[in-house]
Amino acid sequence: MIIEGGGTKKGFGGLVEHADICLSLKDYKGIVEHNPGDMTITLKAGTSYLEVQNYLAGFNQMISLDPFANEHTSIGGVIAANDSGPKRLGYGSARDAVIGMRLVYPDGSLIRAGGKVVKNVAGYDMNKLFIGSMGTLAVISEITLKLRPVANYQSLVLISFPAGNLDVIKQFVVTVLDSLMEPITLELLSPTLAAKLTGRREYTAAIQFEDVESSVHYQTTYLENLKPEGGTFTILQQEDANLFWQAFYDLYPGLNAENKTKSAALKVGLKNMEVLELLEVTERLESGQIHLLAHGGLGHGISQVYLYGESDRILSAIQEIRKLTSAKGGYAIVKHLPFSERLKINIWDESPSYFFLLKQIKAKVDPNNILNEKRYVGGI
């Protein structure tokens, strides 16, 4: 059987064309418990991620994740797929936010992992097993998350680098990272992506600050003084920053009805500075036959690449990108690809050397192999 929340990740993994049963958690939704004073929330897995964020905004609180989500995206899907965006530099990722889960095991038993408190070392940290496991071990029933206060103020700085000279960008980023500033994002956008979002076809750094107002202004001023020669410098404050990010997340192919089928998306892991090399590769691959949009976090090393074009072009571009990631010891996971193409490529990239342990975990937890068969690493 396959497990589904809002259905925004249908293009993510899965080599079985037809399962017997689809367990949809669309109608299994709602807030089980929200304790504003404790800053924790427990949600049923099918709850809409954006609805919860809107609800929490009324308490000046938020789930500190920034996945690529639309109104259909469920919290269960975000956690099961371990999705994250540029703000993981400041917020951390799902493994830092989830403190507890209720799981339905393949034999039907209800198992709790973690708890409802923010610090907990009682037993194994079982939450970690299910985050990102694509529903191959258990059905996530409820998720408890720790919340963050919404910062009093936010600004987004966009700096474009005209010549496209990567050394200039690297110099700039190294200086920012080595400074005392505390950016929430340090995301580099490829020229093609920047063109879509800002109208300037240049490498562009998107650097977000969230803090008390005086601190945000202090940090944007610092950046202004650091601005490279010939670069443009734009500040988007408060709601304007939100609007930019909204447009940014909306570009994700899995969310976009019209280009779902002739598109692909990759999640790429590299060392921080190697993100520059990845963006150089995607820029080089751009042609009349294939269009690529890319962005990557220079403070955390996770990038996303979106590819548009005929399927053979997409597949060969993925191979090109994997040449870089495998040479650097990184990875490129295909997060979105039509079913027929998924059969032609290893979605999860190379299996790790400790794959024998992963296989045994699956075999012990789901011995009849009923949950999301062949949806995960190495055919698990």
Add this chain to the structure above:
Amino acid sequence: MKGKQIQSKDKHIHQLAAIVANTRSILYKKEDLLAYDCDGFTIHKHLPKAVVFPKNTKEVAELVRYCCQNELPFLARGAGTGLSGGAIPLNGEVIISLVKMKNLISVDLENRRAVVEPGFVNLKLTNSISDKGYYYAPDPSSQSCCTIGGNVAENAGGAHCLKYGVTTNHILGLEVVVPTGEIIEIGDNGIPDAPGYDLLGLITGSEGTLGIVTKITVRILKNPEAKQTVLAYFDDVTDGSQAVSAIISAGIIPAALEMMDKTAIEGVEAAAFPVGHPKNIAAVLLIEVDGISAGIEEQINQILSVCRQFNVRDVKVAQDEQERSRWWANRKTGFGAMGAISPDYLVQDGVIPRSKLPEVLERINQISEHSGLRIANIFHAGDGNLHPLILFDAKIPGETEKALEAGSACLQACAEVGGTITGEHGVGIEKREEMRFVFNEEEIAAQTTIRSVFNPVNLLNAGKLFPSPGKCVEIKMEKKAAIL
């Protein structure tokens, strides 16, 4: 082989010595083993079969394989500062001590990571990179002697984990010798979210039952530009604990938010680092904010106004680094300070939702009255992590048992309000049975199933972390009998 001859008739001792290739890298005589019969949890003691000191991963793997082939129980040990008995050789284990694997392998400031061997001392990492303006965030109170390998095993916390997280949030990669002797590398190059179940997260905090960590890639952070520390005195514990929640709700995540109650204050003021806390106060909060200098004043003002809203008697802002250090020394030596007002003490480690603090403190008060033992409370109030310190005298017959019972009752109180039995010290031997306060049998079985994947014969650190199955059957039978 260098050094003296091995004087033992046990062939295993000779073989183990051969693996570490140095007779000074093994202890096997009773008088030498005595120092290894317990860790920071001193109530249970047991002698190991031997203690070996490998120098590298290869030797660790060979030792593990030897133990497997010969069915010798074994476990790993760092500095032995653990507070729950995780490194106690309950089954006469061969102890694989990692203190000789203590190198800082590499530091990569650009990519913000460092690679260390497991025996590398926590504070040494920060000391090695502080001149460049960087530090390693997890700061358990024992950080001047505890090892990062031990921190990974216990998923250690510390006073500053409220804002920066515990050990698991800072581990990017591990090299592990699994109990069958294979060497695996997780998170190659320290790149996050590598495809596959998150074994990094699973192994961190597994208390040395899933494998022996031989190399660790950690995240390092840039020092904050500025920090400021405040002391706030309250006449009422409820006011103090409400202030804690209100500060965080105001949008501030302090770097640390610590609380001590009246008995704890009496202890720290009688010990080595008194700072002149008033005697008749119900609670003191130690609050530290850090971050961008331009924002610190605004945050401090907000904190002061929240404290006033909750009837604070007095607030003080640290005037200089010297004053700040004195306040922290007073707090960080808090456990040991109990020695100044009691011959012995037992420290517990429950966690509760912050908002339940007044309720749980009242319960602990009742437990104290019921047991006739004083209980001091020191806690990481920001994340609800309580450390009740049960004061007792082991020389009085029966008092140790009473203290253990009172400690267990405190944990039950935490579990009953939706909390848990340990926030940073681990389960070890100490809280095995208390696991039942938070997990049922199926949930414990789900965890031991995972253990069986890594540790199929259960030779590695057996008897830790989970309640003994025998006992659980007894409890079940008792329950059945009660129903019948």
Add this chain to the structure above:
Amino acid sequence: MISDFKDKLSAIFPIEKFSVEEGSHDLGNRAEVTVRPTMEQEIADLVSFAHSNGKK
């Protein structure tokens, strides 16, 4: 075969909670039957049904 398994399913689930085949064909991850539980116990029942009937 399919109908037999749907009969079995409908014995444990109210009929309005499941439907036959929907969703995008190009992306795969389709199934013969979609079930939409609203309670945890229903999830557990469905999963044990699949577990013991060899359904995937």
